[in-house]
Amino acid sequence: xxETKKLVVxxxxxxxxxxxxxxxxxxxxxxxxxxxxxxxxxxYNRLMLSPVLSGEKTYDEIVTHDxxxxxxxxxxxxxxxxVVSIDRSRKVVIGENGEVPYDKLVIxxxxxxxxxxxxxxxxxxxxxxxxxxxxxxxxxxxxxxGAKAVVIGGGLLGLEAAAGMAARGVDVTVVHIMGHLMxxxxxxxxxxxxxxxxxxxxxxxxxxxxxxAILDDGNGRAKALLLDDGSExxxxxxxxxxxxxxxxxxAADAGLAVGKGVHVDDQMVxxxxxxxxxxxxxxxxxxxxxxxxxxxxxxxVLAKTLLGIEDRFINREVSTKLKVTGCDLFSAGDFAExxxxxxxxxxxxxRGVYKRLVLEGNxxxxxxxxxxxxxxxxxYNHIKDAADVSDMRETLIFGPAFQxxxxxxxxxxxxxxxxxxxxxxxxxxxxxxxxAAINAGSDTLDAVRATTKASGSCGTxxxxxxxxxxxxxxxxxxxxxxxxxxxxxxxxxxxxxxLIKSSELQSQEAVWQELGWKTRNGCHVxxxxxxxxxxxxxxxxxxxDPQSRFVNERNHANIQKDGTxxxxxxxxxxxxxxxxxxxIADAADKYKVPTVKVTGGQRIDLLGxxxxxxxxxxxxxxxxxxxxxxxxxKGLRTVKTCVGSDHxxxxxxxxxxxxxxxxxxxxxxxxxHKVKLGVSGxxxxxxxxxxKDVGIICVDSGYEVSVAGAAxxxxxxxxxxxxxxxxxxxxxxxxxxxxxxxxxxxYLDRGYKxxxxxxxxxxxxxxxxxxxxxxxxxxxxxxxQSVYRKDPWAEHAKPExxxxxxxxxxxxxxxxx
Amino acid sequence: MSWIDIGHIDDIxxxxxxxxxxxxxxxxxxxxxxxxxFAASDRCxxxxxxxxxxxxxxxSVTCPLHNWVFSxxxxxxxxxDEGQIATYPLQIKAGRLLLDGESVGKRNxx
Numbered sequence: 038x039x040e041t042k043k044l045v046v047x048x049x050x051x052x053x054x055x056x057x058x059x060x061x062x063x064x065x066x067x068x069x070x071x072x073x074x075x076x077x078x079x080x081y082n083r084l085m086l087s088p089v090l091s092g093e094k095t096y097d098e099i100v101t102h103d104x105x106x107x108x109x110x111x112x113x114x115x116x117x118x119x120v121v122s123i124d125r126s127r128k129v130v131i132g133e134n135g136e137v138p139y140d141k142l143v144i145x146x147x148x149x150x151x152x153x154x155x156x157x158x159x160x161x162x163x164x165x166x167x168x169x170x171x172x173x174x175x176x177x178x179x180x181x182x183g184a185k186a187v188v189i190g191g192g193l194l195g196l197e198a199a200a201g202m203a204a205r206g207v208d209v210t211v212v213h214i215m216g217h218l219m220x221x222x223x224x225x226x227x228x229x230x231x232x233x234x235x236x237x238x239x240x241x242x243x244x245x246x247x248x249x250a251i252l253d254d255g256n257g258r259a260k261a262l263l264l265d266d267g268s269e270x271x272x273x274x275x276x277x278x279x280x281x282x283x284x285x286x287x288a289a290d291a292g293l294a295v296g297k298g299v300h301v302d303d304q305m306v307x308x309x310x311x312x313x314x315x316x317x318x319x320x321x322x323x324x325x326x327x328x329x330x331x332x333x334x335x336x337x338v339l340a341k342t343l344l345g346i347e348d349r350f351i352n353r354e355v356s357t358k359l360k361v362t363g364c365d366l367f368s369a370g371d372f373a374e375x376x377x378x379x380x381x382x383x384x385x386x387x388r389g390v391y392k393r394l395v396l397e398g399n400x401x402x403x404x405x406x407x408x409x410x411x412x413x414x415x416x417y418n419h420i421k422d423a424a425d426v427s428d429m430r431e432t433l434i435f436g437p438a439f440q441x442x443x444x445x446x447x448x449x450x451x452x453x454x455x456x457x458x459x460x461x462x463x464x465x466x467x468x469x470x471x472x473a474a475i476n477a478g479s480d481t482l483d484a485v486r487a488t489t490k491a492s493g494s495c496g497t498x499x500x501x502x503x504x505x506x507x508x509x510x511x512x513x514x515x516x517x518x519x520x521x522x523x524x525x526x527x528x529x530x531x532x533x534x535x536l537i538k539s540s541e542l543q544s545q546e547a548v549w550q551e552l553g554w555k556t557r558n559g560c561h562v563x564x565x566x567x568x569x570x571x572x573x574x575x576x577x578x579x580x581x582d583p584q585s586r587f588v589n590e591r592n593h594a595n596i597q598k599d600g601t602x603x604x605x606x607x608x609x610x611x612x613x614x615x616x617x618x619x620x621i622a623d624a625a626d627k628y629k630v631p632t633v634k635v636t637g638g639q640r641i642d643l644l645g646x647x648x649x650x651x652x653x654x655x656x657x658x659x660x661x662x663x664x665x666x667x668x669x670x671k672g673l674r675t676v677k678t679c680v681g682s683d684h685x686x687x688x689x690x691x692x693x694x695x696x697x698x699x700x701x702x703x704x705x706x707x708x709x710h711k712v713k714l715g716v717s718g719x720x721x722x723x724x725x726x727x728x729k730d731v732g733i734i735c736v737d738s739g740y741e742v743s744v745a746g747a748a749x750x751x752x753x754x755x756x757x758x759x760x761x762x763x764x765x766x767x768x769x770x771x772x773x774x775x776x777x778x779x780x781x782x783x784y785l786d787r788g789y790k791x792x793x794x795x796x797x798x799x800x801x802x803x804x805x806x807x808x809x810x811x812x813x814x815x816x817x818x819x820x821x822q823s824v825y826r827k828d829p830w831a832e833h834a835k836p837e838x839x840x841x842x843x844x845x846x847x848x849x850x851x852x853x854x
Numbered sequence: 855m856s857w858i859d860i861g862h863i864d865d866i867x868x869x870x871x872x873x874x875x876x877x878x879x880x881x882x883x884x885x886x887x888x889x890x891x892f893a894a895s896d897r898c899x900x901x902x903x904x905x906x907x908x909x910x911x912x913x914s915v916t917c918p919l920h921n922w923v924f925s926x927x928x929x930x931x932x933x934x935d936e937g938q939i940a941t942y943p944l945q946i947k948a949g950r951l952l953l954d955g956e957s958v959g960k961r962n963x964x
Contacts, residue, residue: 216868220888377927380912558869561909561916561923584869588907588918596918600904648904845872845883846860848953848960 044068044343045130045139047120047287052316052332053145054080054101059340061110067344070112071137073130076168077117079107084329086172090201096169123291125309141311141343144288144299148281148317148327153189157251158277162259166198166278178274179205186210187262187272189248191218195278196235202276203240210241210270212248212262217546222368226384226391226557227407229546234364234389251275283318283325298325303349305339315339324352353421367410370420371395372403383434385409386551387453392434393557399427412436450528450536450552451504459539460501463494468505475509482506495781495795497531504532523562525555530566530783537570543578545571545585559585566784569671572707573779576821581707589669592842593829594651602651603644605668606658607704610678610696610716611639620661628654638675638713640666652839655830664704664828671785672707673714673775676700677725681718681735690735692718695764699771705826706818709782709791712775727755730788731771736760740767744774744800745792753789756797759805773804773811776818857945857952858960863891864949871906871915877959881942882906883951884926886913892926893942893953900937 046053049072060067072079078100085099107114121131129136150165152158164171175198178184184207188199191213199209211218217228218235232242247265254260261269283298294300294308298320305313315335317326326332331352341348372395383392388408394416395403400423404416415436419426426433456469466489474488485502486492492499506514522530533552542548548567549558559567568585583591594602606621625633625643632644646654655665667674676699679685681692696716703714715726716733726732728748732755734741739762743755758774761767777800782791792800804811832838866872866885873896874881880896882905892913896906903919914932916923923932924939931937943954 216888224887378913557912560911560914561921564909564911582869584867584910587909592907596904596907598901598919600902600907648907841867841872844875844880845865847875848858848860848955848958849875849877 041066041069042140043071043138044141044143045071045073045137046143046145047073047130048145048147048316048318049074049076049078049080049102049114049116050145050147050316051080051083051101051329052147052336053143055333055336056143056145056315056339057102057110057112059337060343063340063344065110068141070110071130071139072107072112072114072116073118073120073132074114074116075119078169079103079114079116081169083168086166086169087197087201089169090172090175090198091204092176120287123287123312125291125312128311139311141313143339143343144307144312144314144318145316146284146287146318149284150277151280151282152277153248153279155248155251157253157259160251160253160259161257162273163251163275163277166194166276167281171276175202175207175274175276176205178202178207181273184208184273185271186274186276187212187270188276188278189213189262190276190278190280191215191242191244192221192278192280193219195276196231198276198278199235199240200238203238208239210243210272211235212246212264212270213242213244214247216245218242218244219366222405223366223407224372224393224405225546226382226393226550227366227368227405229544229550230389230391230407231364231366233547281317281327283320285318288314288318296320296323303338303351304342305335305350306342313339313342321350321352365406365408365410367406367413368404369413369417370401370403372405378402380557381430381434382555382557384550384553385453386450386553391550394434396426396430399425399430401426401433448504448508451501452508453551454536454540460505460535461489461491461494461498462535462538464490466491471502471505472509475506480506480510480513495799497781497795498535500529500532501535522566523560525559525563526552528552533567534570534574534781534783537567538574543571543575545582569707569709569784572825573709573821576824581825590671592648592651593655593665593669593833594646595669597644599645601645601647603642603668604646604651604654604658605636605640605642605666606663607666607700608640608663609700610676610693612678612693612697613641617661617663620658620663624654624657627657636668636675638668639677640668640675642668649843652834652842656834656839659828659831659834665830667704670707671710672705673700673703673712676703676714676716677729678716679718679723681716685718687721688718688735689737690718690740690764692716692724692733692735695733695735695740695767696724698764699768702768702772702822703775705828706775706779706822707825708775708779709784710787712778712788714771728752729755731755731774733767733771739763742767742770742774745789745797747787747789749787751789756792758797758801769811769815770804772818773814774800776814776821777803779818779821780814855943855957856955856960858955860951860953862949863889863946863951865951866891869910871908871910873904873906874953874958878940880904880906881953881958882915883944883953884910884915886910886926889946891944891946891951893944894924894926894929895939895941897939898922898924898937899931899939900935905939 080102082099082101088094118132118134123130129138150167186202186207186209188195188211191211199211203209217225218231235242249265250263251259252261259275261271263269285295285299288299289295299314299318301314301319301321305315307314316332335350338348338350379396381394390408393405394401401419454468458468460468470489471491474485479485479488492502507516521527564585568582571579572581588596628650630643634642636642676696678693678696682688712730714731715724715729717724717726718735728746732743741760743757746755747753778791860874871882871884881893882896884892898917900922903917905915907918908915913926914923922935929939929941942957945952
């Protein structure tokens with residue numbers, strides 16, 4: 038060998054650093070090495086920037102190669118110098134300070150953070166999270182009292198930036214465009230747990246949030262992020278962590294083949310045989326790279342190629358084992374649902390653990406774990422080896438230590454409750470009180486009831502009290518079998534309602550996880566019930582989910598046996614006008630409605646409307662001043678009235694007026710089952726009020742409010758709730774009763790079943806005798822109505838919503854070619 | 855197979871469905887998760903209910919008329935009910951939904 042060959046490396050990152058180590062270890066004298074780096078420093082471990090940000094490590098501790106290392110290994114360093122271009126014909130790299138010739142060139146230019154081109158993205162105070170400078174800027178923010186930061190991006194980097202700044206006392210809000218955090222690594226359930234843990238650390242998290250613009254403080258610095266919904270998030274620093282793009286500019290300028298990244302073959306050689314590339318800047322078989330494991334594989338292959346040793350890079354299945362802000366996460370393989378795939382789900386609410394395996398055939402193809410990732414490597418091996426797991430399928434999810442077989446514990450959700458969790462809402466009894474009573478000798482339900490009063494009033498928490506007995510006494514207490522909500526859970530409706538309140542569960546994911554649901558997202562039995570319980574108990578916090586509703590409530594019309602729908606406009610108190618009737622007639626003509634019928638609730642029903650015609654028809658009826666009659670909902674249906682003192686010679690009060698007032702107050706509210714009202718102007722009862730959910734009979738001295746009537750599968754006369762002197766009181770009593778029903782009844786129990794279960798006396802205590810409680814019920818009803826008292830037809834007649842009622846595509850038309 | 859682009863995955867609400875009209879009748883597209891969509895007949899073999907109006911749970915759908923439950927993977931009725939709906943090949947590429955034209959009776963125009 039006459040002269041040592043010259044190797045130039047562009048970029049001192051983790052991949053090229055590892056490649057140099059491998060090369061020098063195998064043959065320290067093979068090349069004369071020159072290393073360019075645009076950053077004024079050598080190779081450090083970028084993965085460790087987060088501990089630097091949070092203060093757990095210093096920069097010096099994360100340096101991989103210090104000056105001494107480069108000197109010892111004879112590497113000529115040109116740090117802080119940018120490479121201007123590559124001249125492949127002369128085989129030289131042209132740096133800012135002059136040229137360097139090469140025999141072999143390695144491109145390791147890494148990636149650039151992607152900056153969303155929002156208005157204001159170039160303001161001061163808008164940074165990415167990529168290098169030491171960014172990290173230092175975030176650290177500096179922590180020294181400023183009361184500092185606020187906004188992070189756009191709920192992926193790994195964004196969350197680490199958020200957690201690091203929060204640890205330094207900064208008030209941080211994360212804005213994420215997708216429905217759950219880290220959607221590429223985690224499914225919804227794990228995303229929910231991660232979010233919960235971040236919120237517990239004081240970090241605000243906004244998902245499904247679209248950024249619109251970054252606002253200028255007038256001096257060219259960012260002062261706030263403006264969202265699509267018009268809200269502003271003030272910030273002293275805005276960190277954009279939404280992803281990376283391979284940095285291919287230099288390679289592309291030099292005429293090398295590039296796509297998303299610099300094209301390389303299995304030997305890490307680019308389209309020029311003397312130019313190699315590796316790391317986040319390359320594209321191999323269509324894949325680009327962000328995780329460190331494949332980059333180290335590339336480094337090994339690249340070093341061998343430089344030494345003329347045959348090897349090839351294989352892009353292996355990778356697993357991600359991460360610690361985000363102290364939460365253990367693991368994901369591997371493919372965990373999307375798909376044809377022929379099955380899920381095995383395990384949840385342990387007390388430890389905040391979630392595990393999901395995805396099986397195809399008899400093989401594990403994906404895994405997501407949260408909270409306990411100890412078995413991650415074991416599952417990963419099963420994925421890699423494509424091992425047949427049919428022998429241990431039953432116990433697979435419990436991991437390698439548990440190949441014996443055990444059932445999940447149906448009492449886990451109750452066992453996990455903290456001592457201060459309220460079990461009995463009526464008497465304010467917490468789990469700790471009940472456990473104390475049991476330990477003091479109350480070993481039966483009756484004894485617990487006698488000593489603590491738990492489950493002694495309305496009785497809906499009986500199931501929970503029994504479970505506390507079972508958890509505390511073990512085998513000494515035999516649980517009576519209760520009807521569970523559905524096959525997805527071992528809990529009853531009553532248990533679930535109580536726990537949603539006491540454990541403050543405010544999302545479906547929270548219910549699935551904290552109550553140990555056995556399916557991924559429920560079934561057609563439990564989803565509508567859970568959706569109702571959540572929106573009734575958390576009207577502001579929970580967002581109604583149309584996909585958890587029965588077809589009629591999702592389409593705001595009643596489905597008929599032939600798949601067409603019926604449309605019923607609201608007529609307040611059964612009163613209409615010639616103009617409204619004309620508009621209804623016009624709509625019936627225009628949309629070729631085959632049947633027009635008058636209903637039992639004093640409304641007009643247009644039957645046989647095609648689904649795709651619904652939004653246009655609603656629009657027309659809206660234009661005539663009419664809104665949805667909710668003839669399809671588990672909610673307020675109609676208030677039927679008689680003409681009362683306006684016209685009738687027997688009428689004692691203005692029954693139509695009261696009916697209209699009640700309907701305008703109550704409409705739009707969702708209830709456990711449908712709610713029908715009647716207001717009659719005298720005891721002759723022409724509005725048939727005494728078989729309604731709430732019936733009011735006007736008398737000379739005032740109003741008789743009665744509840745719990747029925748005229749369907751069961752026929753039952755109403756029971757007197759109370760007699761009041763004024764219209765205001767009649768309205769207050771009615772509203773409070775309906776809210777009591779909304780808050781306590783089992784989903785799909787009509788009012789008469791609710792009153793039978795709880796007892797009329799208990800209902801009276803709540804809304805007649807206790808005026809303070811009555812007022813509180815009315816206030817909570819109003820809070821809920823601030824969200825739900827609006828016309829769903831108007832919402833769905835908007836063009837962007839209306840198109841969802843039509844086919845996505847029509848392939849029956851011949852192409853017009 | 856001849857893949858026809860029929861729309862974007864985000865045109866279908868999560869755990870919801872949309873319909874495509876085809877020469878073999880209405881085909882429903884069910885979105886079971888962020889990244890997964892199944893194509894199957896929109897018509898329940900029991901009484902002809904529109905399955906696209908049913909509740910989507912796990913990888914199944916429940917008919918809105920009489921609560922028959924179908925696996926979207928196999929098209930088979932679940933539980934005690936006996937029946938089968940046709941399923942159709944569907945691909946998702948860069949968020950676009952590609953339905954196999956041949957299987958829904960569409961002659962290949964190319």
